[in-house]
Amino acid sequence: MRKTAAKLLTVAALATSLVTVASGSALADPTVTPAAQDIVGVGSDTTQAVLNQFSADYNASLGTGSTLPHLYSWDATGSSPITTKTGATSITRPNGSGAGISALNGNTSATVDFARSSRDPQSSDPNTFDFVAYATDAVSWAAQNGGHAPANLTTQNLKDIFNCNVTAWNQIDPSLSSNTIKPFLPQANSGTRAFFLKTLGITTINSCVTQGVQENQGSTAALNDADAIVPYSVAHYIGQAYYGKGSGSDVQGPLTVRSIDGVAPIDTTNKVITDAFANTNYSRSVYNVLRHSEFVATDTHGTALQAIFGTNGWICTSATATADLQSFGFLPLPSGACGSTIHS
Known part of the structure; x- marks a missing residue:
């Protein structure tokens, strides 16, 4: 489907x-x-x-x-x-x-x-x-525009980050910052959180992960950090960033949604989820x-x-x-x- x-x-x-x-x-x-x-x-x-x-x-x-x-x-x-x-x-x-x-x-x-x-x-x-x-819809990850996160992470990178097995950017690529990665997860009832963790096969949340942010709110102060990373609904981001559908705290703020396994989630010209990303495991109904x-x-x-x-x-x-x-x-x-x- x-x-x-x-x-x-x-x-x-x-x-x-x-x-x-x-x-x-x-x-x-x-x-x-x-x-x-x-x-x-x-x-x-x-x-x-x-x-x-x-x-x-x-x-x-x-x-x-x-x-x-x-x-x-x-x-x-x-x-x-x-x-x-x-x-x-x-x-x-x-x-x-x-x-x-x-x-x-x-x-x-x-x-x-x-x-x-x-x-x-x-x-x-x-x-x-x-x-x-x-x-x-689809779920990808987002990070501060101009921060230390790369444009792309692999599925294994995401697993390692959210399992706390990789804790600094230069463990992914030596050319990246040595700063500590700060992974965030939405609050416990979030469907985006549940889908993201299930897709990565993560069942235990370790201590390096900060939990409880409101999903799809790039305006959250803690996410305005060069080392923060958080799962994000691609459709919700498109609505916020390209169609002006956000308001108040429901905006993308300084965050941009990034690629997974080299597949871009957003066709920025046509303002839609890319066909390629919609055919990955990160796509959802x-x-x-x-x-x-x-x-x-x-x-x-x-x-x-x-x-x-x-x-x-x-x-x-x-x-x-x-x-x-x-x-x-x-x-x-x-x-x-x-x-x-x-x-x-």
Whole structure:
């Protein structure tokens, strides 16, 4: 699925579709309290901005005065607790894919209808959930522009750095600085963290790694360091750096995303994930996670979920949704793959 998605779009199609999406900063939390019947999500930092845009555009497509369930999405960070919709139980704001999935598991549709996830299902997830795919992202690493990190690291280099087996740049290449490398990982519920560590085969975090930074926020002060290195969503970076989709702390700051195994993650001319990088193990699908019983139900709630997330739903069939994805750096999945499910 993730390997073929990058081949979906030509540059001409990309340029045509992007003109339908206005540039500007990312949207934020719902500006109104969603109604009890509305479809409300929480979770991943990586996909929060594009889901916010989906919400605005999907709701507009329903027309003024529509009584059909609307779509809303709460950011990963901000004030907490939150009351997600009318009549909902207040919950601690879920920060990250894992926290969103936990909130979906710990509440009913009276509070949370879906979780944003930038990671695949895990064995610890409830087996009653559907991970519904809709786009391709990739994860690379980022470092300070002009700092001591090279333009490229191999997979083995990354393993050695994050396993603390290599601790200085000149251990990778004698021509590099002798400064100590400072590896960082996002907070524990981050889907980007989970995917990055799984791809590298790392299960134990050693003492040289600083944990807990907010994922995809190059503005974090500790990362403005010539020796810092951190995993980063390529799509999120493209949205921030090339389409102006970041705002506040959700910006790339002084960081640039670098190559792995000699493969560049970003086509800087066309502002997309490169086809070559989308065909590496660092490519991933992103998902909206739903309760299986609700997603297949034929009642009003199930019908609304299908109308938004299903194979024939708005996200998978709307030209506006496709343009939204592209303007936030994601590669839309081809017909048949978008809306497909992995049952956890």
